[in-house]
Amino acid sequence: MSNATQKTATEARAELKSVPHTPGAPKPDAILVVDNIVRDFGGNRAVDVDHVEVQRGVITALIGPNGAGKTTFFNLITGFDQPSSAKKVFGGPSADKAAKWSFNGKLLGNTSAASVAKSGMVRTFQLTKALSRLTVMQNMLLGAKDQRGESFLAAFVKPLWAAQEKANIEKAEDLLKRFKLYEKKDDLAGSLSGGQKKLLEMARALMSDPVMIMLDEPMAGVNPALTQSLLGHIQSLRDEGTTVLFVEHDMHMVRHISDWVVVMAEGRVVAEGPADTVMSDQAVIDAYLGAHHDTDLGDDSLLEEGAMDAPKKEKK
């Protein structure tokens, strides 16, 4: 598990070949392992995942119809929400039924969102959270890890943190250039367009050199030309050793860059596998289109009719 840094992305992907295409399949080198995670909202069970693993060093896509529980799943494992199945002092589920998940070999059950991020799992939000009244550059700098100037007493003494700050600024400028935001660096983030905010949020997350980055619909609202270059960027991230888990509704994109696809529906993981196989899986088609549809989800004509975006799962 620990020799990950030496392994190349190609090797990591090759390892996936031997993984069976079943929900919850074990991975040869899993960076994230999740067990028994359940989240109820009133009577509505938004997430109910028995077991799922994410392979290190590859791009995994998490797909599923609207309301499938993808965002809630992200919230749970990044510490922004607590599972209903969490261990409790009194009552609660028995030890083997309690929610348990580990990242990079470290148990995360009771960890705050901040320490999850510190341990290297950084996420973005489906609804962007740009810090509006800070400039784009300040937004970026906030992403940097272990800043000396963030401790209260050191903050008063600029020489203590000036050098580190300078290095961070350079890094931020590099990233901003790649994300086509460099010209905007002194504008307030609130003045960016919706798509630009998505880009900023992604760039900001990368400031901390995450071990694994979790993107919730990163491409929604980003124009096609830029999407292409961002896809390239995500792939090069993977090639440099970062694990990527992303939620996306655009099947072209999923097919284009993902090495592995996990499908959720009604809170459960219903299928897993490489993009091509998974899209023709009957369970997945049922999930998206309701039962008795005999269509390959990768079929482009289907996409053009907008059928993929339209079906809204009925939820009360």
Place this chain on the structure above:
Amino acid sequence: MVNTALARRSSPVNLRLIFGVILGLLVLSFTLGTGAPAAHAASDVCVADSATGCFNGTIKGVGAGVKITIDGNGENVVVETDKSGKWNAAVTTAGTYTITLDEKTLPSGVTLKGDAVQTRDITLGFTKGAIFAVNGGDSGSADGGSTPTDTASQGFNWDRLAQQVVSGLRLGLLLALASIGLSLIYGTTGLSSFSHAEQVTLGGLLGYTFANVLGLNIFLTIFIVMVITGATGYVQDAVIWRPLRKKGLSLTQMIIVTIGLALALQYTFQMIWGAKTIRIMKNNPETFTIGPVTLTYESVWAMGLAVIVLILVGLFLLKTRTGRATRAVSDNPALAAASGIDVDRIIRLVWVIATALAGLSGVCLGLVLNGINWQTGMQLLLLMFAAVTLGGLGTAFGALVGSLIIGMTVELANFVVPGDFKYATALVLLIIILLVRPQGIFGRKERIG
């Protein structure tokens, strides 16, 4: 957050109108205020600062209404004691004053021990006490349960427990009338309205005006008060809250606006009604006793009325179309709007209902408590927030249950802590709730991401 979606659908609304109305109200309050008697009293009016000096004192056991005149340096201030015999007066010039107690205003059977005239020096920024000792003072209060200060020291017995439980139920019911509105407003707009407490005060003070000053029948009074307070809700939403939502003010800004409004209203009340504590209807209401419990007749039918109104509100929310729409808006305004509900109309209605209920609560409180004054609402605000939080922000039924629990707890806490610390009890309760279950009994967490 939910209400930003609401707020964003902007349409230009004339905000100057708000300006105009506020100024108009000010002028109105101003003219009304000058007609009111100049005698004021309350424990909180005088704040010593660089331009003010204060005289104060407590005359044990004489109750409200004893007149004291402070004279000197070109100033003449007349004040009255409040229900606990406290008085205080502000002067704006340093120097020597003569302080005179009007012996005619002492209750019968009470006589002054010492001089009725005293002299005192004062420096601005300071408070000086003046003591008038009396013989035969007695703080006779008609209502067993509502004088916690007096009863706190008596220790535990079963009779007292029964009395406190009934008092708790009464406080809980009246609190519920006020906090359901607070909760509905929060649910539909996301706003914690700090000026909601002043709506309660307004109800009580208006009740006093109609019942005592104009001598109307109490039920007619309640009806009129609810119509007027409901109308204030309508006007408020029309001139202040709706335009501000359209303008896209953040919730934080709106909260500060409600706080500013609360402050302005409190002193407007003080200008119109004075600072004294007043009791609606009679100063010595008749009581009756069932077993260990002594209650005024007013208490009983106020509680009955509260129960009826609460049931009606419940039925409205559960059974009527509009009621269901209201709950839908609380649940998810964007979705409600998408499914064809006129969200603005619902919010307007919620304001009307909320303020009318608060008005009713105010009248009832004025009837059953030892009286109300310009800051009664402010003192209840914490109880209201504690109740709403306990029940779960934004759920009307949670507010009801929360109110009953808080009312009960606060009255029962009298066994342990003196009544003066009622407020502190409520705060401790709130802090415990926040630590243990911040989303309340029926609440749920907000969505992230």
Place this chain on the structure above:
Amino acid sequence: MDMWLKVIYDMSANMILPTTAAFAIAAIGLNVHFGFTGLLNMGQAGFMLIGAYGFAVSTIMGFPFWAATLVTIGAGVLFALLLGIPTLKLRGDYLAIVTIAAAEIVRMVGRASVLNSVTGGSNGLPGETYRNTFSALSPFPDGQTTILWFTFDNTGVNGWFIRIVAWSLVVIFAILVWLLMRSPWGRVIKGIREDEDAVRSLGKNVFAFKMQSLIIGGVLGAIGGMFYVLPTSVQPDALGRNMTFLIWTAMLLGGAATIWGPVLGSILFFALRIFIQGTVDIIVPDAILNTQQTEQFSWIMVGVALMLLVIFRPQGILGDKKELNFNV
């Protein structure tokens, strides 16, 4: 004519009062809370009162000046912890509710007759009883000094010594806040004001930062309270919720989230209040508006000013419209 001259003199005298400086210090603290961190502290007067009691009571008990100052600071820290621990993980409204209530409770406990021997109950503590340790620090000789049209004692109750110390502290605290806010620490704080979940997702311990901010602003409040009572007396009712609203209005007037806004706001605010009161006294005959009604009227105006400021000019005088518009 004389009357107007008096109003103008009063205005200028009020601007440099030590209590104005104390007020400004508390406003700087509130600005750290609200302007920079977005914390809705509705009980800054409670911090002031806690600080004032901390200093006065410990001095009366025989503490030397510096020890009593430490008590003041400690009281501010404790109060902040007490209020922050249950609320800072929750929606902003809760902090508002809890601070508004806690400040009231400090006032009510302070004036409770049970504590008469310690806090002086509702009469408070006269300044003579705790002022001397501070006056003793004065390097000035006895006597009076006139600067411009102001003549004051060198060291007395309201003299030059306390004025100089208090206003120096205002400047020092403003500079310290500036140093903090330009640092990465300040960046996190401002990020929290915008969206704390976003900051959390970047690996910052939001609760700890908010707590630090609450403590710093609270300690400034406590020190403000200490300097507020040094030239006057400890009056629980003078540091009640109205004081909190005054500080809010002054801060918003000057400009929240700016370094000098709260200071400018405080100075202007005191001058304006004297101006309005003086003008009303001169122009409006007593028959229409007596002293007490003028007082009530001025409070109504404070409430209305607070509303109008937040609605129409949330960035205040010094703020930049674009940057300090609350709308996100």
